[in-house]
Amino acid sequence: MDFTIRAATLEDCKDISRMILELAEHEKVSDQIKITQRDLEQDGFSKNPFFHGIIAEVPEHLKSRDGHTKVGYSLYFYTYSSWKGRAVYMEDLYVMPEFRGKGIGQALMAKVSQLGLAAGCNQLNFTVLDWNKSSLDFYRKQGCWDVTSELGYHCMRCEGDALEHLAQGDL
Amino acid sequence: MRFTICAAKPEDCKDIERMIMELAVYEKMPDQVKISHKELERDGFGPNPFYQCLVAEVPEELMSKDGHTKVGYALFFYTYSTWKGRTVYMEDLYVMPEYRGKGIGKALMATVAKVAKEQHCVRLQFSVLDWNKPSLDFYLAKGAEDLTAKEGWHFLRFHGIALDNLAQEAP
Numbered sequence: 001m002d003f004t005i006r007a008a009t010l011e012d013c014k015d016i017s018r019m020i021l022e023l024a025e026h027e028k029v030s031d032q033i034k035i036t037q038r039d040l041e042q043d044g045f046s047k048n049p050f051f052h053g054i055i056a057e058v059p060e061h062l063k064s065r066d067g068h069t070k071v072g073y074s075l076y077f078y079t080y081s082s083w084k085g086r087a088v089y090m091e092d093l094y095v096m097p098e099f100r101g102k103g104i105g106q107a108l109m110a111k112v113s114q115l116g117l118a119a120g121c122n123q124l125n126f127t128v129l130d131w132n133k134s135s136l137d138f139y140r141k142q143g144c145w146d147v148t149s150e151l152g153y154h155c156m157r158c159e160g161d162a163l164e165h166l167a168q169g170d171l
Numbered sequence: 172m173r174f175t176i177c178a179a180k181p182e183d184c185k186d187i188e189r190m191i192m193e194l195a196v197y198e199k200m201p202d203q204v205k206i207s208h209k210e211l212e213r214d215g216f217g218p219n220p221f222y223q224c225l226v227a228e229v230p231e232e233l234m235s236k237d238g239h240t241k242v243g244y245a246l247f248f249y250t251y252s253t254w255k256g257r258t259v260y261m262e263d264l265y266v267m268p269e270y271r272g273k274g275i276g277k278a279l280m281a282t283v284a285k286v287a288k289e290q291h292c293v294r295l296q297f298s299v300l301d302w303n304k305p306s307l308d309f310y311l312a313k314g315a316e317d318l319t320a321k322e323g324w325h326f327l328r329f330h331g332i333a334l335d336n337l338a339q340e341a342p
Contacts, residue, residue, distance in 0.1 A: 023253075024254065033253075035255065048219075079262075080215075080248055082191045082262055113329065113338035126326075130325055142336075143336065145327070152302060153300055155319050158310075159295070168285075169281045
């Protein structure tokens with residue numbers, strides 16, 4: 001299939017917002033989305049962006065049933081390992097269902113890797129839900145490894161009241 | 172115990188390197204540490220730092236058996252959730268064993284949370300090894316959730332040859 005991968009721009013935030021919701025529906029958590037197109041614009045396209053994005057686009061004649069030409073995205077940011085140094089974290093990787101199986105997801109992920117290596121990173125990290133077998137298989141086929149299963153690292157989070165109390169020193 | 176928590180300076184990197192190694196020894200993976208104070212200086216202090224760091228220091232009269240006054244650190248960076256927005260990831264939290272139980276770890280974590288709130292972050296995330304019961308208890312007591320246990324999130328990683336191979340496929 002004919003498609004291009006390019007850096008996301010401010011104008012893409014509307015489509016990114018749409019696809020974030022589609023991905024959340026796939027992960028069965030669409031009621032959890034709290035950020036808007038405007039948040040994406042402010043947080044991704046300012047002097048110190050919190051993230052970077054790449055978009056997969058198809059030509060007009062291949063647009064989706066609903067008329068979209070922006071059919072996939074990946075959202076990533078730079079992180080740091082105190083053991084290995086610079087790293088890149090891929091927060092989202094998504095391709096609209098009707099465009100899957102055509103190498104678009106692969107191309108998006110490869111592009112994030114290429115950009116990461118160019119920035120001096122030596123790791124590409126991300127998370128997957130343990131029940132998401134199709135995604136796990138897709139990633140394992142490319143040679144990645146499961147840090148949680150193999151080393152025992154658990155993802156932990158503080159938010160809401162717990163974060164408030166922590167910040168106030170009410171421990 | 173008297174101590175201060177301050178933003179790290181480039182000259183702190185040798186102590187941070189020392190404490191990174193001590194933490195890696197505790198996590199039973201000392202051979203995994205590949206970076207030195209040189210990378211820490213390059214990557215943490217510039218126009219686009221990859222990380223932020225706080226250092227806990229005691230006065231001279233309370234220095235450690237080996238003569239150190241920098242006795243703890245927290246290394247963190249900003250990340251992004253496409254569901255909730257700005258987040259902070261705490262990569263490391265460490266206090267030298269002889270200074271534990273005196274509120275230094277709590278103070279470091281509270282300061283990371285405070286900085287996170289100032290930047291309008293809604294989550295503080297980190298990872299813990301599943302066998303590290305003292306740390307798990309410490310975090311769970313502060314209201315942290317174990318997302319791996321609760322929701323099934325696994326960390327996956329590409330590095331080395333697998334990462335190079337992936338990047339070579341980028342369009």
